[in-house]
Amino acid sequence: MSRRTLAGGLAIAAALPLTALPATAEQQSVRFPSAKFPLGTRPVPTKTMTTVTQGIDLYDVKAGTSTDGYTVTVLMPNGRDSGTLPNAEAKLAEVEALGETASMQQVVQPSVADAPSKTEYMVRVGLWPLKDKKKAEETVTKLKDAELKAKVDYLGDDGVKTTGPWDAKVVMIDVKTFRGSYAATLGTSVAKRETVSSMAKARKAVVGVNGGFFNIHTSKELRGEPVGASVVGGKLLSEAVPGRSAVVLKGRTAKITELKTTVTAISQDGEKATVNGVNRAAAPDELVLYTEEYGAKTPTGGSDVVIDANGKVVGVRTSGAAVAAGTRVLHGNGGAADWLTQHALQDWTVTVDTKVVDLRTKRALQLTPDLNVIAGGVGLVRNGKTKITAKLDGHNSINMILRRHPRTLLGTTKNGSLILATIDGRQPGVTVGANFLEAAQFMRWLGATQAINLDGGGSTAMVVGDKLVNKPSDGTERGIGDALLVLPS
Template sequence: MSRRTLAGGLAIAAALTLTALPATAEQLSVRFPSAKFPLGERPVPTKTMTAVTQGIDLYDVKAGSSTDGYTVTVLMPSGRDYGTLPTAETQVAAVEAAGETASLQKVIRPSVADAPSQTVYMVRVGLWSLKDKKKADETAKKLKEADLKVKVDYLGDDGLKTTGPWDVKVVMIDPRTFRGSYAASLGASVAKRETVSSMVKARGAVVGVNGGFFNIHTSKALRGEPVGTSVVGGKLLSEAVPGRSAVVLKGRTAKITELKTDVTAISQDGERVQVNGINRAVVTDELVLYTEEYGAKTPTGGTDAVLDANGKVVGLRTSGAAIAAGTRVLHGNGVASDWLNEHAWQEWTVKIDTKVVDLRTKKALKLTPDLNVVAGSVGLVRNGKVKITAKQDGHDSMNMILRRHPRTLLGTTRNGSLILATIDGRQPGVTVGANFVEAAQFMRWLGATQAINLDGGGSTAMVVGKKLVNRPSDGSERGVGDALLVLPK
């Protein structure tokens, strides 16, 4: 049902359903599909292919057209843009008391593999074309003057029916002819955020995309820290969020799986203690390992045990100092500080036992120099079928599952090809992005039998050669925590 019936108080039921896509036959090489674009009304896309280097092709894909406009969404007392039916009906009355006509919209968030569907209600006022946003702004101002909390919404972002448009970049890497390798990069340090362009340039990569989520809820100086597993050159630099999707890179192979990490400190006297984290802020009674890649000082208010490359304690110190090259630091506060003072004496050895376990195979990964890991955010496709693990990966909200955002996507095919894609969004009339269901359908369409969502939103970036080829929603490239790089060797 068209959302053009929003005005006039009509109740609208809108739902997004999973579309069953045909399984892609195994091919000798990765190929761009000839079928219609899988989103919206399945338009025929326009595409331009550029051969990047041997075994790597870049596709610039555009599809759909702009027919969406603007409405004013009335926020609920919770601050969300949706609520229960009684709460929404109360807001409808408040809008009408302010002299405007409200529409009550029923929205069904689709079920995913690990979370049931959810029915909610939204309150909308008015409907204006793309060029008439000023009129939506004026209505929003009037409602705010009546003490209502509102926002102007572009309907293409809703996650419901749309005609687009979409602006997509896809890199396909053929394992038969590609002669390079894959790597992860945290840039100059774990703590610092950098652009994908900067990391591509530093490593001489031919392709780079932004990696997983980074911690925006810590101090500003530490916001490059990945939220999830990070392995660079065989070194574990950030612990797992247990069970979260990740991509394991080794040489020119890529595997999507779920991981957990287990890090233990073992004193010379045989005492063992769990290491709670790696290269991140500490909380009370935690033991955290800091490596020389951290790029910041250890936290104040605890004890540091400085270890050399062989695990020998070269000194105990008051915390709050830098990590010298060639050393690691075990930092503890509270009971963790007590453990260090009792079991990490100077000249003693404290072994750090590190395990990264593949939860699909139940086997530990060998932390060799050619191993790299980039954490994903949400699983999308597993064994050739759409399987969205939003709850497992901590993103089962209406905003994350249903609404459209810019996306950075990664998939692998049956024959080992790697697919990297960006779907730009949050640019009304230009490109609408995708929700999780659409992202999964899109990756199946491209031929992925396994696929994950990396970080997205303003972080979405793809660099090919030395050029940023997508259009970030912030208007410029954002500094991010890590990147996945395609190297020429």
């Protein structure tokens, strides 16, 4: 690997396979920005560039310095960091009655495209530099001994003014010179969680990042299930949450949009039933489709109808068994089980009609083998402007909008190039992460005209080749639901 320093102190590294033919500056359609870093006091960043393969460059970007320290946040009656003014005033009085000096702070959740601003209040005690976290912890212990719930807070996480620092990894994929393709994967099964490294290795991907959010509110053995649309190789493996953001991958193209899915079971007698879900736990009276990719048993307490690839009913059974290769299972309980009993008899045909509709174009996507879909967390940028759809995408809270977390971000440029980025966070003094507004600013700075937030926090991971290139906030790579892969062909 060779390195040389350019004006402005930016180091560029090149690691090219012998077969790689990098584009000239005139040919490149996506470039790293020359402007100052967009966050904090707009410092000049340092970056190191590595050419991964033809059309793909990796940038290691660092900016800012550490000036934030620690404080102690007294929790509200509901256990949250902030709350109403009366609750904050009551907590302030409780702390002061102990002889502690406390302050009440106003917290403003910024307005976004689909939700107004909101004001809440926090009660805090003390201020310590980064090196004195132990003193903040001692204060928390004292408050807890007095039966006041409290926690240590790093001020860089607040989401208000900061000097950083930031540690980001950016992959730029040039639409003009990249010759591979994009894909989604859920690993060995829908139900099981796996690391990005494992999923990337299995497909021999050149780049991989974590995908959308997964369901942490279901039973432990099913927590790999995506929250929102998942299509892998043209097959719907998880239904959409209607109207929420997603990224549609087809060949070497990527598009950010909003989706709706409909799945209908049609009996040979003409009767139809709405399939409420795909590869997830079933609620009362629901009809749920399970595919061979599910990787877990169907729920107990209902009826299963096993159908083959042609829709023929090849088995009617009590629920609670695995899905055999080459089959699908329609599971129903309550009223849905009654429908199966009446309209899905042994040797009958039950057609499963699946539609995935792009809500921007109002057209159905063709479920071909090169089609993949990953659900996003929040829309960030649309047509070159910040448009944060936190409420529609299920993340309308101070914690998600204002506070800083590790982020995994995806954007497309005007000409269709793809930008993948991670911003590490929750590492005081090392990297602060970003809030939604900062994430949108960052992606616009990189040249994205459309951008989306994927899952973040401890899930944020980027793999290049066989190496994890960022530093997950959990200290180790987390098992996740799905991943976006960049394949060499």
